[in-house]
Amino acid sequence: MDGLIKIGEIRDYPSLLAGLIIVLAVVFIAVLAPLISPYDPIKQNMPHALQPPSAYHLLGTDPYGRDVLSRIIWGARVSLYVGLLSATIAMIIGVPFGALAGQLGGTADVLLSRVIDVMLSFPGIILAIVVMSILGQSVNNTVLAISLAMIPRFARLARGEALQLSVQEFVQAAKASGAGNLDILVHHILPNILSPIIVQYSLSIGSAIMIEAGLSFIGLGVQPPTPSWGEMLSLGRQYLYTAPWLSLFPGLAIMLTVLAFNLLGDGLRDVLDPRLKRV
Amino acid sequence: MLGYVARRVAMAVPTIFAVATVLFFIVRMVPGDPAVYLLGDMATPERVAKLRAEMGLDKPLYQQYIDFMLGVLRGDFGRSFENGMPTMVRVLRAFPYTFELAVAGTILSLLIGIPLGVAAAVRRGSKIDVLITSGTTIGVSIPVFWLALLLIEFFSVRLGLLPVTGVGNNPIERLRHLALPAFSLGIGMAATVARMTRSSMLEVLGKDYITAVRAKGAPWNVTVYKHGLRNAIIPVVTVVGLNFGYLLGGTVLVEYVFGRPGLGSLLIEAVFSRDYPQIQASVFFFSAVFMAVNIFVDILYSFLNPKIRYG
Numbered sequence: 001m002d003g004l005i006k007i008g009e010i011r012d013y014p015s016l017l018a019g020l021i022i023v024l025a026v027v028f029i030a031v032l033a034p035l036i037s038p039y040d041p042i043k044q045n046m047p048h049a050l051q052p053p054s055a056y057h058l059l060g061t062d063p064y065g066r067d068v069l070s071r072i073i074w075g076a077r078v079s080l081y082v083g084l085l086s087a088t089i090a091m092i093i094g095v096p097f098g099a100l101a102g103q104l105g106g107t108a109d110v111l112l113s114r115v116i117d118v119m120l121s122f123p124g125i126i127l128a129i130v131v132m133s134i135l136g137q138s139v140n141n142t143v144l145a146i147s148l149a150m151i152p153r154f155a156r157l158a159r160g161e162a163l164q165l166s167v168q169e170f171v172q173a174a175k176a177s178g179a180g181n182l183d184i185l186v187h188h189i190l191p192n193i194l195s196p197i198i199v200q201y202s203l204s205i206g207s208a209i210m211i212e213a214g215l216s217f218i219g220l221g222v223q224p225p226t227p228s229w230g231e232m233l234s235l236g237r238q239y240l241y242t243a244p245w246l247s248l249f250p251g252l253a254i255m256l257t258v259l260a261f262n263l264l265g266d267g268l269r270d271v272l273d274p275r276l277k278r279v
Numbered sequence: 280m281l282g283y284v285a286r287r288v289a290m291a292v293p294t295i296f297a298v299a300t301v302l303f304f305i306v307r308m309v310p311g312d313p314a315v316y317l318l319g320d321m322a323t324p325e326r327v328a329k330l331r332a333e334m335g336l337d338k339p340l341y342q343q344y345i346d347f348m349l350g351v352l353r354g355d356f357g358r359s360f361e362n363g364m365p366t367m368v369r370v371l372r373a374f375p376y377t378f379e380l381a382v383a384g385t386i387l388s389l390l391i392g393i394p395l396g397v398a399a400a401v402r403r404g405s406k407i408d409v410l411i412t413s414g415t416t417i418g419v420s421i422p423v424f425w426l427a428l429l430l431i432e433f434f435s436v437r438l439g440l441l442p443v444t445g446v447g448n449n450p451i452e453r454l455r456h457l458a459l460p461a462f463s464l465g466i467g468m469a470a471t472v473a474r475m476t477r478s479s480m481l482e483v484l485g486k487d488y489i490t491a492v493r494a495k496g497a498p499w500n501v502t503v504y505k506h507g508l509r510n511a512i513i514p515v516v517t518v519v520g521l522n523f524g525y526l527l528g529g530t531v532l533v534e535y536v537f538g539r540p541g542l543g544s545l546l547i548e549a550v551f552s553r554d555y556p557q558i559q560a561s562v563f564f565f566s567a568v569f570m571a572v573n574i575f576v577d578i579l580y581s582f583l584n585p586k587i588r589y590g
Contacts, residue, residue, distance in 0.1 A: 015416070114293065114294070114297065117294050118294055118297040118298055118301065120524075121294055121295075121298055121566045121569055121570050122298070122562065122565070122566055122569075123524040123525065123527045123528035123565060123569060124524070124525070124528055125528035125529075125531060125532070126527070126528055126531065126546070126562060126565050129531070129546065129547070129550060130305065130550075130558060130562055131305075132550075133550040133553070133558060134305060134306070134308055134309050206420070210422055213422055213424075214422065214423075214424060214532050217424050217532065217535075218531075218532065218535050218547055219551075220547075220550065233422075233424065233425060233428065236428065237428055237536065240428065240431055240432055240436055241436055244432050244436070247425070247428040247429070247432065248429075250425075251422060251425030251428065251429070254422050254425060255417070255420050255421050255422065255425065256420075258420040258422070259416065259417060259420035262416060262419060262420050263416065266416070
């Protein structure tokens with residue numbers, strides 16, 4: 001990839017820089033949660049229930065007396081876990097299938113395109129809701145449901161890119177010199193479609209975090225008492241009149257994290273694919 | 280043109296059958312016997328067997344599949360476990376609420392997004408452009424259900440201006456009940472529309488014919504709106520259409536927050552009560568609407584842009 005930039009040039013890409021900084025911050029918070037979290041995120045402390053933000057509880061407490069800041073810090077783990085894992089699974093499954101279909105063309109392509117069409121005809125979160133209703137609620141089932149909903153995005157992207165590449169001379173030359181399909185896929189197609197895939201990967205982590213929050217918000221995703229931002233918001237919804245801080249801060253955490261991955265994706269696009277650089 | 284429309288519709292038929300097939304099998308993947316679930320663990324084997332027969336579960340799988348697909352052709356997805364009503368009737372009763380929400384959200388997103396996109400493009404590189412562009416990046420990152428909570432907190436709890444739940448029973452009340460849900464849904468979409476309008480406008484404004492119009496002495500406003508926006512709007516239409524699925528997904532969460540009796544609420548309720556026929560009917564309907572909108576957008580696109588019409 002000759003589009004890579006030197007470290008010093010990163011300042012020319014403000015979205016990349018901003019996205020990278022926030023993503024790293026969230027990762028640090030998630031990893032260091034046991035060290036930096038001021039209170040136990042799960043243990044109930046009823047005498048301290050529903051306290052507004054104060055010096056003791058910077059972001060207030062919830063109806064069970066749990067510290068909101070501590071739950072947000074621990075919630076970063078769930079969000080990152082689900083976001084990273086679902087986007088990764090979707091990419092690992094979607095890209096090779098899509099790329100192979102685009103590369104081979106013919107019946108294989110028609111078949112796979114139909115499968116993608118069918119998967120895309122369910123709006124993402126609705127597919128995830130249905131899958132959750134069948135698998136049952138847990139963190140790992142949430143990952144499965146979201147990956148499934150995101151596979152077609154990667155497959156469609158990889159197919160389109162591979163289709164364009166498959167008619168180019170270097171691929172034709174490899175074919176003519178007797179290279180097998182798998183060989184061509186691994187050595188010629190995949191390395192050349194990495195840039196748009198990486199961009200899509202970053203954006204997909206953001207969407208996955210958003211879908212997880214949505215599922216947990218309606219009670220279908222991560223189950224209490226595991227701290228998750230979406231679940232915290234669903235609790236906050238019941239206390240809009242008396243404890244608005246419960247709805248404010250977890251939502252801010254979701255927004256910042258999703259924003260960070262979107263910025264990172266946009267920034268990576270500018271760096272990796274100057275053709276697509278936004279005007 | 281008619282040929283193109285017919286072909287586009289014909290292409291959707293196998294997809295819709297595949298969707299129905301997926302829904303048939305997905306529900307059969309659920310562990311446990313639905314009849315036992317409905318009657319509870321204490322039910323006698325005779326009663327379970329009777330219910331299984333009523334539900335057609337005692338037939339071989341291929342027969343169940345044929346029955347299911349014949350039902351789909353008639354729009355019959357069976358009766359709701361919850362209250363015995365035909366599931367499609369419940370779907371059709373809920374749909375208008377979802378439809379008005381989706382339409383209101385789309386209209387708002389266009390009303391907000393297009394002017395912002397044009398403003399940013401016309402003053403490219405200025406502070407306004409930077410502000411709008413960063414705003415749109417933030418806009419697409421806001422979770423709809425969080426925005427809904429914030430709007431309720433501000434407009435209903437603090438100011439007491441707008442109602443939180445329900446749908447209202449006269450036209451004015453209905454609009455008042457629609458306002459917050461539509462905004463919650465429309466803001467994120469407005470950001471996407473603004474982004475697309477901006478880049479599309481920039482591309483169009485760089486074209487030779489715009490320079491020609493300017494050289495002819497046309498005022499800037501006329502150039503921007505009559506010649507620029509008119510041509511720039513085509514990709515925006517496509518983006519709005521392609522994002523309709525996202526919008527439909529968003530309605531599920533927004534309806535949940537505001538307690539609107541739409542398709543999304545129906546689906547969530549069905550999921551929690553394990554009302555599988557209702558889940559199948561609701562999801563099928565969501566997909567059908569989604570596909571219909573995609574076809575409509577394709578047709579509209581080919582109508583607006585004769586260059587890509589291939590039929």
